[in-house]
Amino acid sequence: MAREKDADATVRGKPTHHPGTEAKGPTRAVVIVPVLTRHQRNDDETNRPRLMRSADARHDEAVGLARAINLDLVHTAVVTINDPRPATLLGSGKVAEFAEIVKEGHAEVVVVDHPLTPVQQRNLEKELDAKVLDRTGLILEIFGERARTKEGTLQVELAHLNYQKGRLVRSWTHLERQRGGAGFLGGPGETQIESDRRQLQEKIIKLKQELETVRRTRDLHRAKRKKVPFPVVAIVGYTNAGKSTLFNRLTGADVLAQDMLFATLDPTLRRVRLPHGTPIILSDTVGFISDLPTHLIAAFRATLEEVVEADLVLHLRDISDPDTAAQAEDVERILADLGVDAGDAKRVIEVWNKIDRLDEGNRTRLLADGANASKAPPIAVSAVTGEGIDALKAIIETRMAGELEDLTVTIEPAQFGLVDWLYRNGDVVSRSDNDDGSATISLKATQSAREEIESRLRRKNNG
Numbered sequence: 394m395a396r397e398k399d400a401d402a403t404v405r406g407k408p409t410h411h412p413g414t415e416a417k418g419p420t421r422a423v424v425i426v427p428v429l430t431r432h433q434r435n436d437d438e439t440n441r442p443r444l445m446r447s448a449d450a451r452h453d454e455a456v457g458l459a460r461a462i463n464l465d466l467v468h469t470a471v472v473t474i475n476d477p478r479p480a481t482l483l484g485s486g487k488v489a490e491f492a493e494i495v496k497e498g499h500a501e502v503v504v505v506d507h508p509l510t511p512v513q514q515r516n517l518e519k520e521l522d523a524k525v526l527d528r529t530g531l532i533l534e535i536f537g538e539r540a541r542t543k544e545g546t547l548q549v550e551l552a553h554l555n556y557q558k559g560r561l562v563r564s565w566t567h568l569e570r571q572r573g574g575a576g577f578l579g580g581p582g583e584t585q586i587e588s589d590r591r592q593l594q595e596k597i598i599k600l601k602q603e604l605e606t607v608r609r610t611r612d613l614h615r616a617k618r619k620k621v622p623f624p625v626v627a628i629v630g631y632t633n634a635g636k637s638t639l640f641n642r643l644t645g646a647d648v649l650a651q652d653m654l655f656a657t658l659d660p661t662l663r664r665v666r667l668p669h670g671t672p673i674i675l676s677d678t679v680g681f682i683s684d685l686p687t688h689l690i691a692a693f694r695a696t697l698e699e700v701v702e703a704d705l706v707l708h709l710r711d712i713s714d715p716d717t718a719a720q721a722e723d724v725e726r727i728l729a730d731l732g733v734d735a736g737d738a739k740r741v742i743e744v745w746n747k748i749d750r751l752d753e754g755n756r757t758r759l760l761a762d763g764a765n766a767s768k769a770p771p772i773a774v775s776a777v778t779g780e781g782i783d784a785l786k787a788i789i790e791t792r793m794a795g796e797l798e799d800l801t802v803t804i805e806p807a808q809f810g811l812v813d814w815l816y817r818n819g820d821v822v823s824r825s826d827n828d829d830g831s832a833t834i835s836l837k838a839t840q841s842a843r844e845e846i847e848s849r850l851r852r853k854n855n856g
Contacts, residue, residue, distance in 0.1 A: 418465065419463050419464065419465035420463075420464055420465065420501050420502055421464075421465045421467050421498060421499055421500045421501055421502070422459055422464040422465065422466055422467065422500055422501070422502040422503065422504055423466070423467060423468045423469070423470075423491065423494060423495055423498065423500045423502075423503045423504070423523075424455050424456060424459050424466055424468075424469040424470070424503075424504045424506065425469075425470055425472060425483075425491065425503065425504065425505050425506065426448070426451050426452050426455050426469070426470065426471045426472065426506040426507075427472050427474050427477075427482060427483065427505065427506065427507045428448050428451070428471060428472065428473050428474065429474050429477060429507075430473060430474065430475050445719070446683070446716050446719050447715070447716065448471045449471075450714075450715060450716040450719075451471070451506065452469065452471050454506075455469070455504065455506035455528075456469055457633070458504075458506075458528075458531050458532065458535065459504050459531065461535045461538075462531075462534050462535055462538055464502065464504070467498035467499075467500055468494050468498055468500070470491075472487055479510075479512075479513075480512065480513065480516050481513055481516050481517055481520065482505070482507065482509060482513050482517075483517075488517070488520050488521070489520075491503070491521060492520055492521050492522065495521050495522065495523050496522070500523055501523055501524060502523060502524045502525075502526060503517065503521050503523050503524070503525050503526070504525075504526050504527075504531055505517070505525060505526070505527050505528070506527075506528050506531075507527060507528055508527055508528060508529060508684070509525070509527035514527060528684060529556060529684075529689075530556065532682065532685070532689065533549070533552055533553050533556055533689070536549045536552070536689070537549050537550075537553065543607075544604075544607045544611075547600055547603050547604050547607065548604065550596075550600055551597065551600040551601065551604065552689045554593055554596055554597050554600065555597065557593060558590075558593055558597075608698075611698070623664065623672050623673055623674050624673050624674070624704040624705065624793045625673070625674045625676060625699070625702065625703045625704050625705075626673050626674070626675050626676065626703060626704065626705045626706075626707060626789060626793075627676040627678055627699055627700045627703035627705070627706050627707070628640060628675070628676065628677050628678060628707045628709055629678055629681065629700055629706055629707070629708055629709065629724060629728065630680065630681065630707075630708060630709035630710060630711075630724060630746075631680060631681055631682065631710070631711065631720035631721070631723065631724055632680030632681065632682050633680065633711065634680065634709045634710060634711040634720070634746060635709060635711060635746040635747060635776045635777075636677055636678070636680060636709055637677055638776040638777060639707075639709060639744075639746065639774070639776040640661065640663070640675060640677040641776075642776045642779060642782055643665055643675055643782070643785075643786070644663040644665050644675055646661070646663050661676070661677045662674055662675065662676050662677075662699075663675050667786050667789060667790040667793075667794075668783075668786055668787065668790065669790055669794070669797070669818055669819055669820065669837075669838060669839050669842060670817055670818030670819070670839075670842060671790045671793055671794040671839060671841060671842070673789070673793060676699045676700075676703065678697065678699060678700055679697075681723060681724045681727050682723070683719070683720070683723045685723075685727060690727065690730065697731055700728070700731060700733060701731050701732055701733060704740075704793065705740060705741075705742065705789065705792055705793065706728070706733060706740060706741045706742070707741075707742050707744050707785075707789075708721070708724060708725075708728075708735060708741055708742065708743045708744065709744045709746050710724075710743065710744065710745055710746060710771075711746055711747050712745035712746060712747060712748060712751070712759060712773070713747040713748070713750035713751055714747075721743075728741075736768060738768055738769040739792075742769070742771075742772060742785075742788060742789070742792070743768075743769070743771040743772070744771060744772050744773075744774055744785060745759070745763065745771045745772065745773045745774065746774055746775065746776055747775060747776075747777075748773045748774065748775050748780065748781070749775040749777060749778050749780065756773075759773075760773055772784055772785045772788060790839060791839075793841075794839035794840060794841035794842065795839050795840025795841055796839070796840065797820075797837045797838065797839060798837065798838060798839070798840060798843055799835070799836075799837060800819070800835070800836055800837070800838055800843055800846070801833065801834070801835045802815065802833070802834050802836070802846060802850070803827075803831055803832070803833050803834075804831060804832045804833075804834060805830075805831050806830040806831060808850065809832070811846075811849055811850070812832065812834070814849070815834055815836060815838075815846070818838065818842045818845070819836040819837060819838035819839075819842055820836055820837040820838070821834060821835070821836045822835045822836055822837065823835045
């Protein structure tokens, strides 16, 4: 049984120009979301069933992915499949039905939100008379449009080529083109398969060499940061969980933050000073997504090493999303692939974002569930309104610099240059000026700040 929706045609993309033709509007597309009734995903390690998303959630995510590359959706449908066909995945009746929809809607692209074999992709293209993209190909197209830095472009291109090796079809002729973006939008035409394979392998080798240079450069930058011991805090989460919005809230930066899947791709790092003066480096990383292609993870390993090397990881969840538990499971699996244990409460803090979207009843229930959980309770925030941000900063600082301590410091007249530092790096409770010109200051400061105060006073005394 299929649940079908006539998609609104409000998507407005950038015009596509082909040599020798006039500019035309956004590419018209059909989105198909297959739901396999007998398909059961199991955890590779424990063989336990993994959380499955609802059909509506999968549909909405597929539509979001398609719109992320400005496709004009003329029709979308969720199709239940009891018996997947090796040749086309869909049954012959459904293929014929969608061929008619594609013809009537003048669609140029059909997006199938499921992995397709090269044979299935070629057969569907022939039957539907349109370009066909599976989930992996669509994610790669989005990444191709989002990459801005040289490193990001190299990583996306390597992932494209590894994906392309098994499916030398017309929609992947971007080897000879100079622009990035969607590989199905034009191109020079199909070349001989043997020539393609040779070009693919040569380019893969070249890209790996260039990425190795990038990796060494990133290692050098990381080594320099370690010489100035600023702890690194990485924000990770499912795509569109609000990572860039939180990053901007914590740093005052202006990183692109939109209600769009994979709005940002390239990592961004900023120095942040926490309320009691502790300096950190905050890292905003690429969003994760379910069924993220393994070769894409491999290509982005140089970027994702920022997560591996981080002293603290903030696992950001969109707590307002009905499928937040399944999304969290996907993020935790990718973290595990990177060697990060999401259950390590000393290194990973779970942050529940977008609590401003919850009504009072759901908010109370979710916060109670979080407080009663066996693991460390999550920190509830709204990156948009700022609610809970102070509590998040406080727990980050506690993890990085230790608990707040009560200190009483006597500053001699020759040491008064330290007074301003104390006010900037601690919470001054009281100050009394003594008859001998000294000042006694009571304050709350982190363990790290206390050690720095003691070190500065010793230097002053010795000097």
